[in-house]
Amino acid sequence: MVDTSARPKRKLPRTAPAAATPEAVPSRGIDLGPLSERLGYVLRRAQIAVFQDFFASFASLDISPAQYSAIIVVDANPGLSQTQVADALGIQKSNFVAMVGLLERRGIVRREASPSDRRTYRLFLTRQGRVLLRELHAVAEAHERRIAAIIGDDAYAALFAPLTSIGDHLRSVPRD
Amino acid sequence: MVDTSARPKRKLPRTAPAAATPEAVPSRGIDLGPLSERLGYVLRRAQIAVFQDFFASFASLDISPAQYSAIIVVDANPGLSQTQVADALGIQKSNFVAMVGLLERRGIVRREASPSDRRTYRLFLTRQGRVLLRELHAVAEAHERRIAAIIGDDAYAALFAPLTSIGDHLRSVPRD
DNA sequence: TATTGTTATACTCTATAACTATA
DNA sequence: TATAGTTATAGAGTATAACAATA
Numbered sequence: 001m002v003d004t005s006a007r008p009k010r011k012l013p014r015t016a017p018a019a020a021t022p023e024a025v026p027s028r029g030i031d032l033g034p035l036s037e038r039l040g041y042v043l044r045r046a047q048i049a050v051f052q053d054f055f056a057s058f059a060s061l062d063i064s065p066a067q068y069s070a071i072i073v074v075d076a077n078p079g080l081s082q083t084q085v086a087d088a089l090g091i092q093k094s095n096f097v098a099m100v101g102l103l104e105r106r107g108i109v110r111r112e113a114s115p116s117d118r119r120t121y122r123l124f125l126t127r128q129g130r131v132l133l134r135e136l137h138a139v140a141e142a143h144e145r146r147i148a149a150i151i152g153d154d155a156y157a158a159l160f161a162p163l164t165s166i167g168d169h170l171r172s173v174p175r176d
Numbered sequence: 177m178v179d180t181s182a183r184p185k186r187k188l189p190r191t192a193p194a195a196a197t198p199e200a201v202p203s204r205g206i207d208l209g210p211l212s213e214r215l216g217y218v219l220r221r222a223q224i225a226v227f228q229d230f231f232a233s234f235a236s237l238d239i240s241p242a243q244y245s246a247i248i249v250v251d252a253n254p255g256l257s258q259t260q261v262a263d264a265l266g267i268q269k270s271n272f273v274a275m276v277g278l279l280e281r282r283g284i285v286r287r288e289a290s291p292s293d294r295r296t297y298r299l300f301l302t303r304q305g306r307v308l309l310r311e312l313h314a315v316a317e318a319h320e321r322r323i324a325a326i327i328g329d330d331a332y333a334a335l336f337a338p339l340t341s342i343g344d345h346l347r348s349v350p351r352d
Numbered sequence: 353t354a355t356t357g358t359t360a361t362a363c364t365c366t367a368t369a370a371c372t373a374t375a
Numbered sequence: 376t377a378t379a380g381t382t383a384t385a386g387a388g389t390a391t392a393a394c395a396a397t398a
Binding site: 075084 | 211230261345
């Protein structure tokens with residue numbers, strides 16, 4: 001689930017030379033009407049901007065938001081199965097396979113065969129993965145501070161509770 | 177730009193029968209560590225939840241968030257060119273072509289040849305489009321009230337300024 | 353030369369089905 | 376029968392290149 005848009009393209013395009021800036025900035029000279037009072041629109045714009053800053057911040061480490069979240073969950077819960085981590089992140093286990101494979105090839109995550117259930121792998125960070133994670137956290141915190149600087153520390157801190165609440169509770173609300 | 181993820185698939189899948197619920201809910205039994213203090217993560221989760229509610233709300237009218245935003249901009253700025261509307265929404269003009277075509281075929285938007293510049297079309301809502309827009313706004317407002325009910329009216333109202341600010345200003349912040 | 357609308361194309365993310373090997 | 380990991384595949388969104396008509 002947690003992923004997308006602001007997406008810098010990884011591979012070099014075959015017919016195209018090189019990506020400039022992803023997710024172009026909407027022009028500000030045109031009346032957006034009631035759009036600025038629609039939370040979905042405002043939320044989406046903010047999320048794209050934050051992800052763009054995230055991508056720019058982590059470009060040198062070549063880590064995406066989705067990878068960062070997976071590394072964090074594996075670190076906080078060593079030994080979880082791929083399915084458990086995928087569920088925790090809200091992504092399909094089938095789509096998680098390639099990501100674990102990549103993190104494993106990069107020496108960040110380790111798959112360990114479970115002794116009790118030979119169908120499952122238990123996931124751990126490698127030592128190198130833990131070192132990387134410290135670095136990632138430092139970059140992420142600078143990124144957070146950059147956002148806080150825009151809107152002020154109090155407004156920044158005040159965003160978490162309502163946004164988390166929306167993410168947690170909206171799905172189950174009945175439609176009328 | 178403004179669009180995506182929570183995406184109910186429109187067309188019926190060819191190899192697959194039917195989509196159940198898009199963007200699965202992350203399990204809440206696992207420690208997410210510092211992820212819950214990363215604004216990007218929280219923002220993304222909230223945005224997906226809000227878009228899911230939006231899709232559910234507008235399913236019967238078959239209008240996506242991107243279409244809704246385009247209809248609003250055309251209504252608020254009658255006679256803009258496709259390129260201008262695409263720029264205002266932050267989407268590529270090439271990707272806007274199909275959307276205008278669809279809205280035109282559905283009788284919501286009208287393309288009118290510009291008398292002064294024969295390369296451009298001026299976009300307008302049809303009468304039917306304006307009727308639809310009123311309906312869309314009513315549904316959208318119910319959707320907004322549903323969100324406000326989760327976190328309270330004050331917290332809801334307080335989200336707009338900081339989120340808009342982040343969306344407007346983050347892109348131009350220099351990296352260090 | 354530059355721009356508008358357009359087509360074609362590639363890549364990413366997401367969702368589902370189906371397979372295998374286990375349980 | 377059911378589940379874990381995997382593969383294959385389809386659909387949607389987005390980015391770029393290139394073209395014809397026009398400026």
